[in-house]
Amino acid sequence: MTIEEHVVLVDRDGHALGTAPKTSVHGRETPLHLAFSSYVFDHEGRVLLTKRADHKITWPGVWTNSCCGHPLPGEALDRAVLRRLSYELGLAVDRADLMLPAFSYRAVMANGIVEHELCPVYRVTADTPAVPNPDEVGETRWMPWKEFAEGVQNGLLAISPWCREQVPLLAELGSDPLTWQPAPATDLPPAARL
Template sequence: MTTEEQVVLVDAVGNAIGTAPKTSVHGQETPLHLAFSSYVFDQEGRVLLTRRATHKLTWPGVWTNSCCGHPMPGEPLDHAVIRRLSYELGLSIDGADLMLPRFTYRAVMPNGIVEHELCPVYRVTVRAPAVPNPDEVGEFRWMPWKEFTDGVMSGLLAISPWCREQVPLLDELGSDPMDWSPAPAAELPPAALGRSRG
């Protein structure tokens, strides 16, 4: 029995077409696979930013949004968000709100390693403090949402490539993240609902 983390491979419209070990899919020919991004907010509307641990394969030491990850095969995406927020940031949450159900990006690191993900985006609100896992997170900080969006969209704030693409789309939902209306789960790609093609 293998304990290696598996990721869900998807086709261009979001159907699951197989799985592969996570360690095998981040290279110069990275296939499109299922992931998620989440933005954690506190009661003051500040967003939690994290700096990726320096030993990570992709974008080590880069500041990004609160938490990213991959669902396990057959795992609904909102369950994966909750699981990873607990593991990476010590946060216990009841649910995650879907915001961008079909976000997709492809980014290339200077060394040629590619990220290529179908990556729905979620909003999470918390009351308890974050307790980062040093295996995943090098640093963290809270920032007012407007200060963050202004910094990202002006190019003055260095941030991960997926976050740089997500922020303008989230900003279009409104200036106050607490007022954003969640998207229906039905808008998720089939693979993100834990369903396979066929």
């Protein structure tokens, strides 16, 4: 028996409103819900990019940051990042650093499906190769951060809408992603402070 995954619904101030089945929250009237984005870097400062699997409901076949997902109700966001990195990319990492605690976005696909997420952003470092799970990821590639960030900001790279908004904010943290200073967990939205 498979247990249906639930997401945490939140208000504009980041307070939890309850939960809903994940399958029910991505449509034309998507409610604001808690999620995360993560950027995996190697020790050369290259970022791991992923192409979303072609059968994904939102932005199928689109290149994006390393890994996105939703915490389970009651799950700490940094733990959710590590869980999803293991599931989607076969990466066993021991830490996720909070970079953008209050990032939020709303994006609408051409077919009317909406993503609407309160989506803190994390940095992760990894030294092992990614092993993509085809249920989630179509392709991966490593790219120097400077080249990637400039390509996104200059509109030269086709990328997911959330990634296009996150990259300029991350670039403001400095040119070397390995030296970015993490934000305190107390800056997270209330629903994510466990």
